Amino acid sequence: MSMSTATAINVDAVTQVMKGVLPKLRVLQKQDSPNQDAIDELISENQKLGDAFYRSEYTSKHIGWGYALQLIYAVLNAGYLNDAREFATQLDVAVRRTAAQRDYIAVIPLGFFRPLGFNSKKPSFARSFEIGSFTLAAAAASSAALNSRIKAFGSHAVSEELFEHQAFQSYKSLSSHPLLFLPVHGSSDSLRYQLHAKAHRMIGLIELFGRVFGAERPLLGQEATSHHLFLIHKHSGSLDRVMAMRPLTVSLPLGKKLLKAMKRPEVPVALELLSSGKEKTLNAQLRNALEFFSRAVNEKDSVARFIFFVISMEAIFSRDKNAPIKMTLADNASLLCFKGKDRRRVHADLCKIYDIRSEIVHTGASSVQRAMLIKAEVLAARALYCSLLLAIHLDDGQGELQKKFFDLLKGIKIGVEPNPIRLPTWQGYGLDPE
Incomplete structure (x- = not known):
């Protein structure tokens, strides 16, 4: 919980608005049958x-409007209708007193790819x-197993009846998939939206680090898809199910190399970096x-998949609208992510990749060669990973991170700055012959 020691809400701002609302509300309350539409117009x-x-x-981070209305009406129903300042003060008190009611444990089942014969193997x-503030644990086959995992977070136990009900309603996602646990604070209507972003950001990093560090990618097997995540109320043990906006799916199997990649120390640092910063920042x-x-x-269509990989790289390096993006992308990605003779080859590959992107967008090309799709995937992963490393290296709290990032890229390009990051081993594209 990150509530200020002074106030939970902006009392002055709420007071100013309620000076115009309360007199009208008092008039409506005196009527024999108050007009609910008029009350809603004044409040909700x-x-x-x-x-x-x-x-x-x-409030902007932790409380949804539906929950806010419950608090507002509770204060009004308690009789604080006469003085706007008193109303705002009591609303602030209500937000504070109910803070503990907004402590939850998020449970996010992750559907990892299942290679052929997966069911006959022991758990990975x-x-x-821990991965930063997340904790990854094995699937929970029962309420007892789930409770043993949430005990570390100081949570009330979940009943067997409630566990069985939610397990049935979610196609046994709690007992079928590894579980990510995350302590969260906020009203449930607010958390429902925030959790999707946090879950998919974590999944994205798992996909990214798995590809950069050579996680196994078998051709035979099946996707394991989870469509629900859950909120456990820490103080009551209630277990609420939330439909995921997108499937909670990882396209890689949970093997030894992926587990090793997930445990790398830069994963939680990258997660923190990605979770901070306003719009129009690095x-x-x-x-x-x-x-x-x-x-x-996770895209099945090869053309769309290819385009998304290119857009991912463009999103990093396209800062100046007047600069030719093709050369900017090729220059920056090859210089930042590669050494020596590999730079020249990769630069040419990136130029070719962008040419194919232009053909798709401008001439309607409807197919992409498998080799170029693989190259786009490998280079997009490496470009994003190296960019995250550089951003982490530069993020010292001094100056604008975006400016420092692009200034350093320019310095590397003209030869006045060394590349400060440690590059992962380059093993080529995995194509035969290389």
Whole structure:
């Protein structure tokens, strides 16, 4: 919970709006049959009241409007109708007193690809491990198994009846897939939206690190798809099911190499970097790049898959609208991500990839050669990984990160700056012959 020690809401802003609302509300309350539409217009449909309520950092991050209305009506029903300042103060008190009711444990089942013969093998890992604020654990076959995992978070136990009900409604996703646990704070209507972004950001990093560090990618097998995530209320043990906006699917199997990649120390640092920063910052560019990379790896159509990989790279390096993106992308990606003679070859490949992208967009080309699709995937993964490493290296809290990032790329290009990041081993595209 990140509530200010001073106030939870902006009392002055809410007071100012309620000075105009309360007199009208008192008139309506005196009627024998108050007009509910008029009351809704004053409260639930009042844009100015909503803007005032969300003026504080805490409410904007942690409380949805549906939950906010419950608190507002609770204060009004308690009789605080006469003084706008008193109403706002009591609303602030209500937000504070109910804070503990907004502590949850998010449970995110991840559907990893299942190679042929997967069911006959032992689980890929036995012990839970942390990835930043997330904890990855094995599937829970029963409420007892689930409760043993959430005990570490100080959560109330989930009943067997409730577990069985939600397991049935979600096609046994809790007992079929590895589970990501994440302590979260906020009203459930707010968390439902936030969790999707957090879950898919984590999935995107798993996909990215798996590809950069050589996770197994068998051709035979089947996708394992989860369509639900869950919220466990820490103080009551209630277990709510939330339909995922997109499938919670990882296209790689949970083998030893992927587990090793997930445990790399830069994963949680990258996650933190991607979770911060407003729009039009380098953080936002990298989030956008990861989003398109994630779409690409789960896309079945080869042309769309190829385009998404290229867009992922464009999202990182296309800062200047007046600069030719083809050469900008090829120059920056080859210089940042490669050494020596590999740079020249990769530069040519990136130029060819962008030419194919242009043919698809401008002339309607309807197919992509398998070799070029593989190259686009490998280079998009490496470009995003190396860009994250460079951003992490530069993120010292001093100056604008985006400017430092592109200034350093320019310095590398003209030979006045060394590349400060440690590049992962380059083993080619995996094509035969290379």
